[in-house]
Amino acid sequence: MTRLLSFLVRRIAAGIFTLLALLTITFVMFWAIPSEPAVFVFPNAQHLSNQQIAQAHHYLGIDKPKTYQYFHDVGRALRFDFGSEWEWGGFGTRINALGKMAPGLPIAPGIYQDLRETLSLILGGAFFVLLFAVPLGTFAGSRVGALSDRTISLVALIGVCMHPMVLGLILRSLFGHHLHWTPEVGYCPLFTPHYHLPAGGGTGPAITGSIAAGPSLLPKPCGGLVDWASHLALPWLTFALLFLALYIRMIRASVADTLHEDYVRTARSKGASEFRVLRRHVLPNASLRILTMIGMEISTAIGVSIYIETAFGLHGLASDAVQALAGNSTLDLPYVLAVVMMLTLFVVIGNIVVDLLYAVVDPRAGRGPIHHGTKSAAGGVI
């Protein structure tokens, strides 16, 4: 138990280091590329005078020394207080007669809302990957070379070579648009019902199918398990089809290797049924490799969800990140820091959970960082 505890502490320390390092890199990168944040304060100005720039820097709090700003910004992000965006959604002049600047939207509520969508997508998708991959991989691995094995491997490979955007849009066109089996776009929360209004200031792709004309035109509020699952069914399917090939191949290889082990022969000679041999003696061995692979693929999954979210009009953290990093010529530093923080936290926590599971499943593990094997080919799908 102490071993597990010290392992956990070490992993958490490493995670915090990673988090700090990435926030630092973001901060340094922001100031290293030329940009003029004053345009956020004077959105309509054609040309900014030096006085205006100084004034804007004062309002945004970037007239202070960089070291102060660094500790202020990073410290605030680590306390999950992301402040408000530099971007201002309003019209006209931002500074009123009293010399006060209208604040941007607070970042935290929108980010948490979007995190929920990405989490639902990735966790649900991962569940379906395992649901399909474990039986199919085991089946293929116990019949290496047979026609069924080849068919499974080939069909799975086609899934990985389709780009998630193309695959998602094809599924959406077919099942959502044409056959009306599932809703085409959008997201419904699992717990509290809401209206299809883009959260967090509407910075997402304008394809959410939302109607913002007036309350009378609003669609019925949606929420609850059925709405949630039906809206996410196609995104989950897309996600699963993309990752299926890798997991099937990996489980297949692991099962095929393990079937030749002595202890499998022993189990068979003692009269265990084929199903029992696979379940009790072969699959536990494969589960270690599955865990390792999941740990390495978490950041890939975020990359893939950029496209799945786009294809299905979801408004998640991954597409937020693309907008934050690619959308404007001038980056909105508080928002970028918040997005980087949340995404890194997701990866770091995911890795810690995987490592802990690993330590629980495999009594030999937990003595050091577990990273064997190389990243899989799916790295590119993103």
Next chain:
Amino acid sequence: MRPHGPWRLGWRRLRRDRWSFIALIVFVIIVVASFCGGAIVTHLVHHNGTDLYPYASNGNLRAVGPWTHVPDVTHEFTDSYGNMVAAPKSTKTTLFIFGADGPLGRDELIRLLDGGRASLEIGIFAAIVALSIGVFLGSIGGYFGGLVDAVVARITETVMAFPLMLFLVFASVHLSSAVRSIGWGWEIPSGAIGEAILIGIATSFYPTRLVRAQIITLKHSDFIEAAEMVGASHWRILRKHLMPHLVPSLLVWGAIAVATNILLEVGLSFIGVGVQVSVPTWGSLLSTTWGTFYQPQVFNSQAFTPWQTIFPTIAILLTVVALNQISEGVRRALDPTGRS
């Protein structure tokens, strides 16, 4: 009898591996077709991939399908009101083998072949960049250890905790203005080199880790100790005694990396930060059909043109599957005991 070297033996094993050898042939055909095919088809059908044929799309801007004869004119015939009318019967026609690419009416086959060239250039060049950086940093970190190693390892770990695609998006938008314009005629379209360098740098962390881990396990072997004992310099040990051991795993990684880089290029095109839209790559061909991150396009029965999705997808599929199989075959051929 002369003994055979490991490369010769490996080549023999690869040749005997039926599927890997087929994959190798397929890949060579794809490369040759991408680099010469566009010119050959242009010569055969007398138009090239940038000619715009107004008659290759109909009134709904729906492109013509595969194997269509299209009036061989690049201007519209109009009536007295300026509306486009059908071309006179006497107009010569030209053959669109894979149909047209959209409202603009360019030849899909030639664009597919030219796009393959750009995609392969990006994929291969990015893999070379990544391997160069990876071998350099990984061998220095792994061999000398100490502070250098700690820094390399920490940076690698940190960067890998962040989604690669977001790095690429950020770099493509904010850092690439310097490399964007590098190009050389139609052989290397501008933007391709810049994208390859960015992808190469962003993916260099994987070979770095691979090389570092292998060097660390190898550097305590007896043959390194022996080399040190006879007075070989660090540089010589790295070059002559350690590098040859890395080649198999780097070849395996390189083949897969080319495949993933091609898919990364498709992804960047979908976000709209890849090469210019007018430059054909497999990614930009797909994103003309399905839209970009900011404007995804859904099924539209008026303009439904499945061949624009099917042909690039098949091209990508063949390339990626072939490269995966080659990588698998190379691994088995150069390391028959299955250690790596």
